[in-house]
Amino acid sequence: MTRWASWAIGAALVTAAWGVAVITPPEEASELPFPVAVEIGERGTGRNVAITVSDIRRAQEVRAGEWAAEGNWVVVDLDAEAVVSEFGTLLTLATLEIDGRTFGASERPESLLRASLAVGIPRSGSVAFELPADVQGGHGVLTFGLDTDPRLDSIIVLDIDLDDIDIDADAELRPTGWSER
Numbered sequence: 001m002t003r004w005a006s007w008a009i010g011a012a013l014v015t016a017a018w019g020v021a022v023i024t025p026p027e028e029a030s031e032l033p034f035p036v037a038v039e040i041g042e043r044g045t046g047r048n049v050a051i052t053v054s055d056i057r058r059a060q061e062v063r064a065g066e067w068a069a070e071g072n073w074v075v076v077d078l079d080a081e082a083v084v085s086e087f088g089t090l091l092t093l094a095t096l097e098i099d100g101r102t103f104g105a106s107e108r109p110e111s112l113l114r115a116s117l118a119v120g121i122p123r124s125g126s127v128a129f130e131l132p133a134d135v136q137g138g139h140g141v142l143t144f145g146l147d148t149d150p151r152l153d154s155i156i157v158l159d160i161d162l163d164d165i166d167i168d169a170d171a172e173l174r175p176t177g178w179s180e181r
Helices: 003-023 027-031
Strands: 034-038 043-045 049-064 067-082 093-098 101-104 123-131 139-145 154-161
Touching (some): 034 049, 049 123, 049 154, 067 139, 093 123, 101 123
Parallel strands (some): 034 154
Antiparallel strands (some): 049 067, 067 123, 093 101, 139 154
16 A cells, blocks of 8 residues: 555544544433424423413512512413323422523522413412512523422423513512412
């Protein structure tokens, strides 16, 4: 075999190895959740959860029955239901990520957070996110799911732009109950 043929074969093997390294997913990819992207008003169906976000509001004060609090709030109105089984179906994952910072839904007001879900019978209500005062705008990603550790499970994901949502003086959380749709 000639010298140039050896170099050509060697270069081809190095290029092939580089190609394999580029297309090989990272190690954690085998455990990533399965995102289901939706828009407002669109139903997103995952493995055992279906969620429809009907509205997103911002307010300087939030009320839920007798409870009220001032702050920088994002309120999400939604319907949620189980799809396959009612065993362990609580809406436990509700996060809002804005510019690399992740905020969980507030546990202070009574809301749809941690509500049990039934198969085929949507629960209706709201979840509220209390943001720090310095977060006034930016691109955000809402994520909903059945487990706070969503690895190897489906999650419902909605992109939002906080700059497009007007800030009201106050907002009332929808009472948690059975949906009327």
